[in-house]
Amino acid sequence: TVFLVSMIPTLWLLLCLAEGSGILPDGPLNGTVGGTIVFTTTLTPAESQFSSIEWKFGQKRIFFGYGTNTTAPEYEDRITLMSAGSLELRNLSLTDSGQYTVNMVTNAFLNGTTRLDVYERISGTSVTPSTNLPIEGNSVNLTCEAAGSVFSRMWMKDGSALNLSDNMNLYEQNSVLSFNTLDKRDSGEYSCRVSNPISAEVAQYTLAVNYGPENVQIKGPAEIQFGQTLTLSCSAESRPSASYKWALNGTLIEGQNSSLLTKAIRYLSDSGNYICHAVNFVTDRSSAATHRLSITEKTPGCTAGCIVGIVLACLVILGGVCGGAVNKSVCMNVCMCKELR
Numbered sequence: 627t628v629f630l631v632s633m634i635p636t637l638w639l640l641l642c643l644a645e646g647s648g649i650l651p652d653g654p655l656n657g658t659v660g661g662t663i664v665f666t667t668t669l670t671p672a673e674s675q676f677s678s679i680e681w682k683f684g685q686k687r688i689f690f691g692y693g694t695n696t697t698a699p700e701y702e703d704r705i706t707l708m709s710a711g712s713l714e715l716r717n718l719s720l721t722d723s724g725q726y727t728v729n730m731v732t733n734a735f736l737n738g739t740t741r742l743d744v745y746e747r748i749s750g751t752s753v754t755p756s757t758n759l760p761i762e763g764n765s766v767n768l769t770c771e772a773a774g775s776v777f778s779r780m781w782m783k784d785g786s787a788l789n790l791s792d793n794m795n796l797y798e799q800n801s802v803l804s805f806n807t808l809d810k811r812d813s814g815e816y817s818c819r820v821s822n823p824i825s826a827e828v829a830q831y832t833l834a835v836n837y838g839p840e841n842v843q844i845k846g847p848a849e850i851q852f853g854q855t856l857t858l859s860c861s862a863e864s865r866p867s868a869s870y871k872w873a874l875n876g877t878l879i880e881g882q883n884s885s886l887l888t889k890a891i892r893y894l895s896d897s898g899n900y901i902c903h904a905v906n907f908v909t910d911r912s913s914a915a916t917h918r919l920s921i922t923e924k925t926p927g928c929t930a931g932c933i934v935g936i937v938l939a940c941l942v943i944l945g946g947v948c949g950g951a952v953n954k955s956v957c958m959n960v961c962m963c964k965e966l967r
């Protein structure tokens with residue numbers, strides 16, 4: 627037996643009629659750590675009535691069958707020869723990756739070669755931002771990490787393939803998606819798909835770029851009459867929502883801190899430039915808009931004749947009190963018709 631065994635390689639060399647038939651399919655085969663793989667020959671059972679069979683991993687013989695079956699000691703319990711010369715290998719580890727060769731003697735000399743790649747399952751995939759406060763204009767990195775045999779990483783945005791724009795780069799084998807200067811349009815749901823031939827996992831991150839305030843606008847009347855209530859509404863594009871302050875002619879109006887300003891119009895000095903200041907406390911930026919309000923002289927329910935009447939009445943009253951040495955405007959203030967021109 628020993629003689630015959632040692633003769634086999636020599637026979638292959640001598641008998642050049644032996645055809646090089648690849649009896650294993652083109653690889654690679656993909657195995658999972660702890661899993662099982664079968665190297666299946668392309669032979670039918672009838673074709674595979676062999677007198678000897680040899681399986682090698684690289685240069686190392688791991689199984690030999692010639693009358694008796696011999697398994698290399700470290701492969702005991704992990705190898706089973708199947709029908710047609712196929713080989714089952716169990717409890718795979720990363721170090722099982724490599725080239726496998728079968729040599730078989732039937733009525734011809736058959737051999738085959740294939741490759742096995744063993745991968746660890748992908749697990750614990752995550753996307754981590756370099757800052758929890760992404761602000762427009764700043765830079766941010768999204769880092770995609772995973773455990774296992776990482777084979778490839780692919781980024782998606784809002785469910786479709788990510789198109790890298792000018793402000794984006796990929797680094798470190800696609801694991802870092804880097805934004806040089808964030809744009810508010812970069813906001814969205816980013817997902818990183820990590821995969822290898824035996825498993826895949828997806829992790830997501832919602833990027834909400836803080837920006838603004840911008841495009842501040844005031845809506846409301848340009849003219850108003852005495853006694854009416856002024857309502858101005860201010861809007862701004864901002865994330866997070868802006869806070870608001872109001873000013874009249876540059877002086878802050880106390881107690882008005884919402885986007886809506888309401889104010890009873892009583893004095894001529896209530897006219898002028900209303901300014902809305904929108905403030906974003908996250909971006910630490912602010913922006914303003916101005917709205918000009920003029921007051922029409924007519925007070926509702928009081929015609930020109932009526933005003934003349936009031937003025938005359940005042941003059942009479944004050945004329946009596948002050949001996950006529952009063953001017954018209956003092957009179958009107960007293961009469962609650964302040965600053966009527």
Ligand SMILES: *[C@@H]1O[C@H](CO)[C@@H](O)[C@H](O)[C@H]1NC(C)=O
Nearest residue numbers: 644645646647727737738739
């Ligand atoms: C397979 O057989 C052919 C022909 O006998 C030979 O040229 C080739 O080197 C063999 N391959 C292996 C991996 O033994």
Ligand SMILES: *[C@@H]1O[C@H](CO)[C@@H](O)[C@H](O)[C@H]1NC(C)=O
Nearest residue numbers: 653654655656743822823824
């Ligand atoms: C193993 O994975 C590689 C790479 O993805 C692929 O080309 C090959 O077809 C896979 N093999 C099998 C048997 O599926």
Ligand SMILES: *[C@@H]1O[C@H](CO)[C@@H](O)[C@H](O)[C@H]1NC(C)=O
Nearest residue numbers: 691693694695706707708709
């Ligand atoms: C060798 O293994 C094959 C396949 O498992 C089996 O059919 C055969 O009986 C075994 N030979 C011996 C001598 O144990």
Ligand SMILES: *[C@@H]1O[C@H](CO)[C@@H](O)[C@H](O)[C@H]1NC(C)=O
Nearest residue numbers: 660703704716717718719720
């Ligand atoms: C599988 O192989 C590992 C080492 O690679 C070993 O620790 C473990 O005990 C084996 N498991 C079985 C079921 O043989």
Ligand SMILES: *[C@@H]1O[C@H](CO)[C@@H](O)[C@H](O)[C@H]1NC(C)=O
Nearest residue numbers: 756765766767797798802804
């Ligand atoms: C982003 O990653 C790149 C490449 O790893 C690095 O050079 C850069 O400093 C990182 N930027 C931030 C904001 O972390």
Ligand SMILES: *[C@@H]1O[C@H](CO)[C@@H](O)[C@H](O)[C@H]1NC(C)=O
Nearest residue numbers: 782783784785786787788789
């Ligand atoms: C990327 O471009 C393709 C083709 O123009 C488009 O279908 C896809 O929606 C784009 N992806 C994103 C995230 O905009």
Ligand SMILES: *[C@@H]1O[C@H](CO)[C@@H](O)[C@H](O)[C@H]1NC(C)=O
Nearest residue numbers: 868869870880881882883884
């Ligand atoms: C706005 O003013 C109201 C009442 O004056 C006060 O309760 C509230 O806390 C203020 N909000 C802000 C954001 O300053």
Ligand SMILES: *[C@@H]1O[C@H](CO)[C@@H](O)[C@H](O)[C@H]1NC(C)=O
Nearest residue numbers: 874875894895896897898899
């Ligand atoms: C604001 O300015 C207008 C003129 O632009 C003036 O008529 C008005 O009295 C001013 N009001 C205040 C409170 O300064």
